[in-house]
Amino acid sequence: MNDRTPAETDTIRTLAVDLPVNATFHIWLKATEQDGMGSVSFSNARGRFGEVSSANAEEYGLRLYQVFGGGPVEVSYDTATTAVSVIYWFTAADVLETGITVVHTSKNNAAPDLPGSYHFRPPFGWMNDPNGFGRFDGRPHLFYQHYSHGLRWNTMHWGHAVSSDYLRWRHLPIFLFPSEDLTVRPDKRGGAFSGTTIPLVDGPGIRVFFTEQVADRQPEQQVQLTATSSDLITAGQAEVILPSRPTGQGLTLDFRDPYVFRGPDGLWKMLLGSQSDDGGVILLYETQDPTAAAGWTYVGKLLVEERYRTTAIECPCLLPLDGPATSPSTRWVLIYGLMHSRDEATGRQNLTMADVGWFDGRSFSKELGQELDFGTDNYAFQAFLDGDRVVGIGWLANWADAHPDIDFPTAMTLPRAMHLSDGKLLTPPIGAAESLRARILDRTRLSAGETVMFDSGAVEILFDLAEPGTAFELALDHPDAEIAVFRDQHGLGIRYERPGQPPSPHYVAHGANPRRVRIFLDYGSIEVFADRGRWTGTKRIDGFEPIRSARMKAAAGAVAQATVWALKP
Known part of the structure; x- marks a missing residue:
């Protein structure tokens, strides 16, 4: 009644x-x-x-x-x-197979309705850095920085998803929660910040490492914690493993983003990002504990970054590229983000670097270095060794235009492989990306200079130039921005200009002379992979209006062939 x-x-x-x-x-x-x-x-x-x-x-x-x-x-x-x-x-018994069922969100935290979009997005709320990316119990798992109740950065949790192919994800329950006193009000004081995850060595499950931030805590705002999960669904009680920064190193309060991995000597190693008087730094720790649960000791500064004025290095990771970790001849790649850095020549901010060299367990010797992404919207990149291949993923944004005071629903990049070829670091999309191809839209018109219309915002474009470095401009029709991919006398670039807005930075890979260019379009993003990932550019597009068509501008015969696919997850 x-x-x-x-x-x-x-x-x-x-x-x-x-x-x-x-x-x-x-x-x-x-x-x-x-x-x-x-x-x-x-x-x-x-x-x-x-x-x-x-x-x-x-x-x-x-x-x-x-x-x-x-x-x-x-x-x-x-x-x-x-x-x-x-x-x-x-249902806890089969959630890894079935995922969660969302029955309610609010207008303040609802995910965008983008049928056919193939990039990873959270089911609700804010997302930034990928965390704990790895393969556990036979399947890829992705954790990520998350705030459930709005589309703006706030008290950080870890969201969670599982996949079988890195492309199609099932959302899982929120995995990691901040301390109780941080969750009682939305005051942005901190939470469970970025970190990494390793398999438990003494049983089924995972061990998680993360930074806890409390903005008003003294003397340390950021400390390192660890927790375990036997079911891959919920994390147990977190314990502090590094309560303070190393002394006598001239470090700022920045002390975050633990990345844990096996070194060439078989010991567990940990990288942390910070800042010193000399520039951004990566700190190296190690432990004799085979479980990695305790005993962490400071080894030294693995890297000091002096080229760019960064306020702190973030999200460092280090892993072997072309051989077993135990071999002295194996090259390693060291990846790190430069918070608030600025390239004066192009105006780009928050660069991500990838240095290749040798790691003996206690020091890193650089052989070559390059930017990970000339578009810069592949930030907080985290990679791991999946068998004998390196797989990584990044936040498809960066802090130049994402900040805590705007609604900003974002995505992760396409997952990428990493390997060396002829002394160059390549970061192509993983091979499974070809499974996104639903049907061919064009095989003749684009290369002939005609306009090719799209029926959705999810498209792949692949074309070969007659000669490496041939000039071209691929104009992409968008209702709110001027967007193009081009090769000119300076190199390979992405043009992104919005009417009525200040000029955008110059997103250019200087000196790039590709022969094959592969472009992925989605609602709110463009990703460019040239010559199997030798040059990679990622750019977030404001809003979710789709790119409607493409037209190639080039000299007669400059484009040898081109194919356009409609994509579907």
């Missing part, structure tokens, strides 16, 4: 779900008024059988509820007293 008045009933929100047995709900709710109480109730044909509540009116609080019986269930709350950010459910 319903004894509510019509006015009261108008504020009731009810969500109908059909559940299997033993479903677990994750619900984030808060009270709409101070000194009030927010609540969400559960009912079925037999009536109301459960409720979760929160008295916090500042920030959404997580509540868990287990529904043991299956069948139709109604989840209800009164919008006059209760605000709800996210509701999803899953």
